[in-house]
Amino acid sequence: MLRWASYIFIMLLAAPILLGTLLASLPAFGYFPPLDSYRFSLDAWRQLIEVPGITQSVLISLLCGVLTPLIALTLVFLYLASASGSRLDNWIRRLISPLLSFPHAAAAFGLAFLIAPSGLLSRALSPGLSGWERPPDLLIVNDTWGLSLMLGLVVKEVPFLLLMSLAALPQLQPVPRIAVARSLGYRPTIAWLKVIAPSLYPLVRLPVFAVIVFASATVDVALILGPTLPPTLSVRVLAWFNDPNMGLRFLAAAGALAQLATSLLAVTIWLALERICRLLWRLYLAAGDRNTGERVAYILGRTAMPAVLLIISGSLLALLMNAFAGPWRYPSILPSTWTLQHWANSYQDLLTPLFNTLTVSICSTLIALMLVIATLESEGQPAKRNLTPVWILYLPLLIPQVVFLFGIIVLTEFGRWQASMSLVVFGHLLFVIPYVFLSLSAAYRQLDPRWSQVAATLGASQSKTFWRVRVPLLLAPCLTAVAIGMAISISLYLPTQLLGAGRITTITSEAVALTSGASRNLISVWAIVQLGLPMLGFVAALSIPRLVWRNRIGMQEIR
């Protein structure tokens, strides 16, 4: 039975995504039985080309897809080059997990309330420094070229890429390598850039691709921060998809394929950039320069990360203030009164989405956990390692969500299935599994096989060894994986929105829906609930093992 687990696992992840992508392309070429359309046609594509502003939509998505990872990766590498091992580094490493659990939508709302013309930042400057009595008429949030959208994405992707880099770094043994480089006279920052960066990059390449695809195809962040006239391609695809006029399904399908092409183009441009960089790096390395640019790299690296942190904390502050603010006129930096009214007003509306959020995240995470453990068990200890190819795990992150989810919807429509909770759970599962696997597999593979061997020599059966030895030993990593899985599920927007057909609402889907209709105060309440849930999960994941093992000193070390 266990032997099949990893095959089931691969099928479960790959099949819906590949099949979904394939199915999404059918209506784009005229095949859509629910509307009695069976003939091949290119009408949808003709229609797509004629959509006003479509070129600009594609261009913004593309720009976002290339610039966001470029800026984020540069910042992360400069930071690692200049701050590795410093006190700043210790401090940031501790902050990174909570930062990562900050849902995209909540972060985007916070950022919007921070940088808008009437936002916290502008209030801090006014009227004293800026002389503004009224907010300046500047198009900052929702700007035409998506600059605030890119800022929002960079701020969220930096912690992600940093975590991925930190996880990969130890196997490169940076300390002795840098020591050698330094003994040859290289300044520390330069030494890192010349010696570590070229070997670290290949290890974080897949996460970088995931960032490219996410940035070029994001829907929730683009709805909040992105341009509106015209919006990014992904937002338009969603709008066509949700249009009451079912005839727009063909256009939506063509748009989804165009989105896939746009994301792939962004990846291709990135590959070209890789080649150029490789060439430049070779010249740079061969030149043997030991300190030029050290200062700039050092200052940039040391300031970039605190700047990102500052923006995130500013966003959080903006959310907190707005959630409890009474009347708050511009340019006052503080509201005239504080109130709990916004919480009282929304508490009733929060209940159903909260219940749905918890149901979906708990179900999907537990299923994912069982599947992942079964797969890891079947891989055996330690004979056959890495049976599951990593790219399969990254598949849901490497194909734009809007594309394959659209295909899954087409499938449900072929079968006339109703939107249901189980469909939403299934959709979430596709995104939760990879993260649960990535977070659990490292701990699982590090587990000393001799524990199981000792148990076996004492006559314990395999299942007894599993339940009595391995599960308790892995309690802490399992709980962390659960917390991560739940955080991912809680933050998902598109799978809920598309597969739940608006009938199953979660905190995230409702919060994003409030973007256009609600006051800042109300949005802040929802955003705080949205970011509070994963935080609670992480607190629980940290404290439960402590509680369970409070009288087991040895177990506390294992954690």
Add this chain to the structure above:
Amino acid sequence: MTLLRRVFRLSPKYCLTLLLATASFAAAQPNELSDWSTLEHQARGQTVYFNAWGGEPRVNSYINWAAEQLKQRYDINLQHVKVADTAEAVAKIVAQRQAGNDTNGSVDLLWINGENFAALKQNDLLFGPWAEQQPNFALVNADRYPEMREDFTVATDGFESPWTRSQLIFYYDSQWLDEPPRTVQEILLWAINNPGQFTYPRPPAFLGTTFLKQALLELSNYDAALYAPVSDSAFERVTESLWEYLDALHPNLLRSGRYFPASAADLRRLMGDGETSLALAFNPNEALLSVRSGELPASVRSYVLQGGTIGNVSFLAIPYNAQHKAAAMLTSNFLLSVEAQAKASDPDSMGSTTVIAVEDLTLNDRSRFSDSVNDPAALSAKELGHKLQEPHPSWTSSLERAWILRYSAR
């Protein structure tokens, strides 16, 4: 339009099925609508899926209140299905008919008017007539107020029940603006002299579309063609002055017209932040309510344009395939009661304008409809002035499409 086309394209087989279904339904219906107590008995324990626009938190909390009342009184579970656009609910009903679902529809009650009502009624997708059999229908005095039986020039024929009145009003912040512009033309002149202080929601947000209609009425000199179904030639002729006007106005709007807010609430927020000095709303009490809640500063004042502004009534309708018709009718009748209407018009609740003919009520009941004339942000019935009729519903979608084509990608 696409909707109509699609419905017309339906095969005769479907139409026949529909006819049969309606016939068998009529035969199976045990109760007479006049027999309200049987209805109450039937409705007990039913869940009413009320598809209503969910973009205004005040309305949402009023619906929450109504749900509590209905639960207590009739054991009805009112479930608010928040839609971003009523057209979504219309699409659901059409899709259900296409799928042959004639008895188990997912929509029980709809907040509706204008082009959505016209589309459903024309295609026989509504249950009824039932509205005028409601005990509380007499309260609206439809003989004195014919608008209770007419929706964007289309006769309601008892297929929908009046719920609330709306009228386009403008409001401004007197801190920045002494004398507001009183006509659509004056708005342009004022905007040119005060750039960046006005904007309107982007169509198809209904408030944005209503602004287009208001401007069109004035600029076309209230052309009679607006009250007949739209034709290509009429559209081109009548709207020419509108596009000229908007081309001149947009560069002088907030963010030079490169950004339009998404809704009335967005617009309110912009004024609350001091970004704009002039805004519009479809609820005559908008400014009053927002000043009370602290969203807008106390210096905000409301007014209407010189030639009058567009006003309409919005209604509740029941789809032909609704699963819980009895409970839906009971809900509608409750929402039309003196108590529910008084609560709705309470500025601390939804703050809408009632459809009940208040002058017919007993003195005691009349006092439940609070008069807010004393508040400087409010408008009295007299100040609201002349109400312009909504153009024919077919203009709405044509205007929205043309606007999107012209201005959505600049």
